Amino acid sequence: MTEQLHSLSQSSLQDYYDCPRRFELRYIQHLAYPAVESEPALENEKHQQEGEYFHRLVQQHLIGIPAEQVGKLANTDNLQRWWENYVNAKDLTGLTDLSGLYAEVTLSAPLGKFRLVAKYDLIAIGDNKATIYDWKTYRKRPKNEFLHIRWQTRVYRALLVQAGAHLNGGKPFTPEQIEMVYWFADFPTEPARFVYKADQYKRDWDALIKIADEIASASDFPKTDDVSKCSYCPYRSYCDRGIRAGDAADAELETATEELFDINFEQIGEIAF
Template sequence: MDTLPSPFTFSQSSLQDYNDCPRRFQLRYIEQLAWPAVETEPTQAYERHQQEGSLFHRMVQQHLIGLPAEKLGAQAKSESLNRWWEAYQQQAPALDGYALYPEYTLSAPIGEHRLVAKYDLIAIKPGEKVIIYDWKTYRKRPRDEYLAARWQTRLYSALLVQAGRHLNGGTPILPEKIEMIYWFANFPNEPARYVYTDSKFQRDWELIEKIVKEINEAKEFPLAEDEHPCRFCTYRSYCDRGVKAGDWDEVEGETEMEEGFEIDFEQIGEIAF
């Protein structure tokens, strides 16, 4: 049986896959099985939404590094993109006095492997506050409880504590200084906010270490007991759990395309070994 590559780069997506279904983790990351199945129906609308979401993220990044909003707005060729861009301009965070790190990647070793996260925006006011922003183009506003339990929320804050001191003038970032904000382009007045604490950091880091060790030592990767998520998994037919893709309208938190981590680790923020 194939084993976990070493070193393996764990991201919020791979940790979430293992959490949702160990078998999916095995097929995707260990066996690296490409399975030609769609995740949701209707396929064309879903793919168009994903492409528009990627473009919106790029527009925000370009705005944060100084490109004029009106020039960027010319890229909004669809009704959705135009609406999201107008909402962003009206609700753009007030970050005077903050150092901004858009589309920033952090990495840290964990045992023989490493953790990596790519942030939409890290905003730091040294000695006062650190804000993680994540832009979402979900069609539905997920429940706060759903987002709180997701690996993205846990990993992004924990990794910033563990590997972000160089962004804070060499001073460790205290968990109590961190707030993570999900901003929803379709619900601009309903952001989700998560204030971090030292107890949450201890909980999250211990859990990350536990899960990584569990995956590293796993001999079997069982199928998820709950078959509901299988409808939105590309491997459902491979695992004999249905052929037809799930309805996009039934997804609470939509799948987002995570960029591959073929990264030059010399160029990103990393805690020293």
């Protein structure tokens, strides 16, 4: 069944880890979403759209468009607040002065029978260091412990070691050169920072190989035993796991996915098979 599945991402891995059945329905059967993920639905949809638009505003600024010009496009209360927080954030001061800024860059590397793919909001390179920035528009500031064990944190750092050499003059980054920063648009003074070490990288990559092999050989995709996750799952009606959606602020932590994108492996950084 998984023969048609060619790539894995942090989102698909998180789905498989949280609930193999959700992974099967979303990535193998490609079923349409029969239920809303959270309530109130329209408000949450608007928030998600604003979050995507905020990412576009930051990208425009990072490629050289003046902040004053980009800021004129922040045309909702949320966007105006997030943009002002971004422009005034001390942690981001001087970011655009670095010579090595790679916004919205995609990296790829072989992983078992699949390719592991990740799209980064920003990789900033300078002072013999690579910092991964990920912009979050969460309504709640998640705990660092929650973020540390998420597949996004593990995938993004490990994949940069595996496939980031072309961003570093052809020399692979060592784990110790990498840091990942989650920057929260509504909590601009509380970024979450995760440095990396060689033993963490080995543990992460071994875990990625193991889960990829497990997915490749899987013949059954059971439902999760943790029914609390079903409140935020758009496929819960398939499993008779409830009708009412969960609260939007909690749901976005459980269901956040990277932007959907078409994969063109000729245009993204990768390592050879």
